[in-house]
Amino acid sequence: MKKILVPTDFSPAAHNAARYAIHLATQLQKGITLCNAMLIPIEAPVAGQVAWPLEDYEAIKGSVTEQLKRDAHKMEEKIAEQAGFSPEDFQPSVDYTSEVGMVPDVIRNVLDEHHASIVVMGMSGTRGLERFFLGSSSRAVIAMANFPVLLIPAGYTFQPVKTIAFATDLDKSDINILHTLAGLAKTMDAGIRINHVSDHKYERGEEKYKADVDRKS
Secondary structure, three states: OOEEEEEEEHHHHHHHHHHHHHHHHHHHHEEEEEEEEEOHHHHHHOHHHHOOOHHHHHHHHHHOOOOOOHHHHHHHHHHHHHHHHOOOOOOOOOOEEEEEEOOOHHHHHHHHHEEEEEEEEEOOOOOHHOEEEHHHHHHHHHHOOOOOEEEEEOOOOOOOOOEEEEOOOOOOHHHHHHHHHHHHHHOOOOEEEEEEEEOOOOOOOOOOOEEEEEOOO
16 A cells, blocks of 8 residues: 545545545555546536536636645645654655546546555535435445545544454455455554354344454464
């Protein structure tokens, strides 16, 4: 893992996810990339019916870039503030980028270009998991993701991760995921709890098994 990618639409939920990412990046000693996806009419299904002057695009691009710059600066100030009187402590670097396109496509492109390996994004508390701060785009990110996505509830304050819950139906493909998760857990000095979930009921009436896995194993 080289960087943590934080998609933002400049909403309170996105800012909260960015604050969480600061703590996580400091703990994991990784940099942060802020990312914004601009969806303009030229990308929309009815683009052929819309006239989109070039100067309008340049104005939006400039406005988004300026906002990203301000947010990145605020994050750097927060990082320096947290470092306090220990300048030798790791302080994550923060860069930013914006691209035109659908959110899932932009995230995937930025992950590759900036060598990020995990996405930290916010979600609103309005309707729980049904409404992320990027709306249906967030659900699209989850659907297409072949990389870790960490969703941060609105208003959640960072707490050191002590236990990671891993839900599995015991599919063989979960083994590789578990190995990757074990590496992350070791870095965070956290344990892993494996939770077996299934739609099927067992003869003995047991519907779920739980097992703790030693992070050192």
